[in-house]
Amino acid sequence: MPLNPEERQQFLAEPHIGALSLCAEPGRGPLTVPIWYRYEPGGELWFVTGAQSRKARFLREAGRLGLLAQRVAPTVRYVSVEGPIVGVTDMTEDEHREVAAHYLPADQVDGYLEIAAGFGAMITVRMRPQRWLSSDLGGGDQY
Numbered sequence: 001m002p003l004n005p006e007e008r009q010q011f012l013a014e015p016h017i018g019a020l021s022l023c024a025e026p027g028r029g030p031l032t033v034p035i036w037y038r039y040e041p042g043g044e045l046w047f048v049t050g051a052q053s054r055k056a057r058f059l060r061e062a063g064r065l066g067l068l069a070q071r072v073a074p075t076v077r078y079v080s081v082e083g084p085i086v087g088v089t090d091m092t093e094d095e096h097r098e099v100a101a102h103y104l105p106a107d108q109v110d111g112y113l114e115i116a117a118g119f120g121a122m123i124t125v126r127m128r129p130q131r132w133l134s135s136d137l138g139g140g141d142q143y
Contacts, residue, residue, distance in 0.1 A: 009041035016069035083130035
């Protein structure tokens with residue numbers, strides 16, 4: 001059963017690992033990779049990535065992206081969202097801390113950020129959700 005707009009936005013705001021999909025090179029399927037992301041209902045979806053990564057190159061070339069977030073318990077539920085990239089900026093320390101704190105226990109954030117400081121230049125990518133697909137496939141006792 002599809003989720004209503006409020007349910008799908010709330011689900012996307014939860015800390016799920018996203019599967020990011022981008023148009024890649026001609027003759028190849030899309031590049032699909034896991035990412036940490038942030039989303040607040042009604043706002044833009046955003047994430048950080050390496051400034052010189054293949055992801056960054058494909059993002060700039062395509063101007064659009066798709067992201068899937070899912071869970072398997074207590075029910076199978078997913079939200080897929082697609083839309084235009086509306087901003088690419090140099091990542092700030094506050095942005096990096098916010099996304100890390102969304103996924104890691106508070107006592108692990110500083111350690112992660114120390115390690116991540118060696119990743120090189122990073123960017124923040126923002127996308128405006130335009131197309132949504134979602135479903136909750138029912139109770140776990142039905143399978």
